[in-house]
Amino acid sequence: METRTGMEMKTEIKTSPDRKREFVCIVCPVGCSLIIDGEGESPRVSGNQCKRGEVYGKQEYLRPMRMVTSSVAVDGGAQPLCSVKTEREIDKAKIFEAIEAIRSMRVRAPVEIGQTIAQDIAGTGVRLIATTADAGRSHTA
């Protein structure tokens, strides 16, 4: 019942073997159990009830991607924190590295939605952007 740390997560994904794996399709509420029979770059998907499940299953097998959302501290902000997100999905294996990097970041008010907080998060080439605006403390007196 132990919870895995970020490091363990990463190794698990890196060494994921090229063989049968099972996923629950998340594309629609039916939740088909997909079985992916892996052969390099062209895995076969079964268990899906529609095409979208096949696309999802392949992607999830070859390169699982996730969005990361968190908050960073704001200096001089009207609020203590400002929420942020990766501009697009990043490699699942990079999540904890990204979270670690975000934790040590600070931003100065004013902050606008869409503003770049970091150009390249955890070496993924993906920007980290603000999702909350903060006009700064003086603007809310």
Added chain:
Amino acid sequence: MERKADVVVIGAGPAGLAAGVAAADQGASVLILERDERAGGILRQCIHNGFGLHYFGEELTGPEYAARFIEQAEKRGAGMGRSSASFGAAGQSPATIEILSDTMALSLSPERIVTAVNGRDGEITVRAGAVVLAMGCRERTRGALGIAGTRPAGIYTAGAAQRLVNLEGYLPGRELVILGSGDIGLIMARRMTWEGASVKMVCELMPYSSGLNRNIVQCVRDYDIPLYFSTTVTRVHGRERVEGVTIADVDENRRPIPETERFVSCDTLLLSVGLLPENELTRGAGAEIDPVTGGAVVDERRQTSLPGVFACGNALQVHDLVDHVSREAETAGRYAAEFAASKTLLQSSRGADRLNMGKTRVIGSGGTRYVVPQIISESPSETVDLFFRVGEVFKPARLTVTSGGNIIASRRKRVMTPGEMENITIRTDQINGEINVHTQADAQ
């Protein structure tokens, strides 16, 4: 202080904002009362993405989704009026929206007089042409569950924990057990894991989760967090701080099986065990409440049993998709503005009749737990959307809508689950007596 507005909206969450914008677009002067210091409602703390796919066709985070509506509201007027004095004299600036923040609505009368209070103006009395109730919902707490044991620190609702972590930067615990596998519980399992806490398990009383598959996969499975179905927390241990909980399997009647009890050490228990529409004001005003939804009984305009009082969003029925909230609120806001503009007419000879005339009851049967709207009035539109939830999982399901005993719509669905609100469109010209939305299992 006394004020007037065509439409008074209570709550500036996504529902209140969308209702206000829709009402202003009909030419109404709108006053939105919000008890928090900012608009946005619960979305402010929902920093994860997954909002707006239906409404905007893109995936936004909660704060981004809220910001779009705040911007719409700001375009139509006074912006976040922190002082009500900034508002022009009534009549001078119609079709504007003013948001009064830090302002708590205290009561509503059937005559649509709203009393509210804030630190700047003291007590405010607002005469409203129409009222839109958009107070959202609150979380069920331990009291509503009756878990035995001590009352130590370290027990939070998942939403309260979410607020602490996402808005205040405070981690409520390091070793957690989460009770309830609805979306909020699942999202918090991931959030706490990301912040370095250990989520020992998620326990779910029911044999299935009411959360989205996507959240089960991306928030729990991704991190190998065990998700135990038909399992509950029966006791909390610890004097000052939670030291652990006793969990147990439950039988088919959801009663804990004593022989299965086991201890799990943890310093925090998060409860994600359901949401209750916030309706003290609604009850106080005497509006009829649906015992199943916990919200007001409404017609297709989202008008309650009190003429000119409308309801939408989580105050009306607990929604899982904010996109539906926005659409429902637009309906409520539009008709509220219409009512405010024509209420003299409605209250005259024809009006009183019209409200009681041509009303058709909408009910659910079989697996259908409830249907909103509960009433169809003499509807001006050609179609009406019925929203409903089922009480158990159907895989596949057969959905049949009858009116006056005749089938007017029928559909097969590959799956229906209690966690997903369903909707079906019916044509008003086919309405011919009580409407019944029936759900049953379909042949494989």
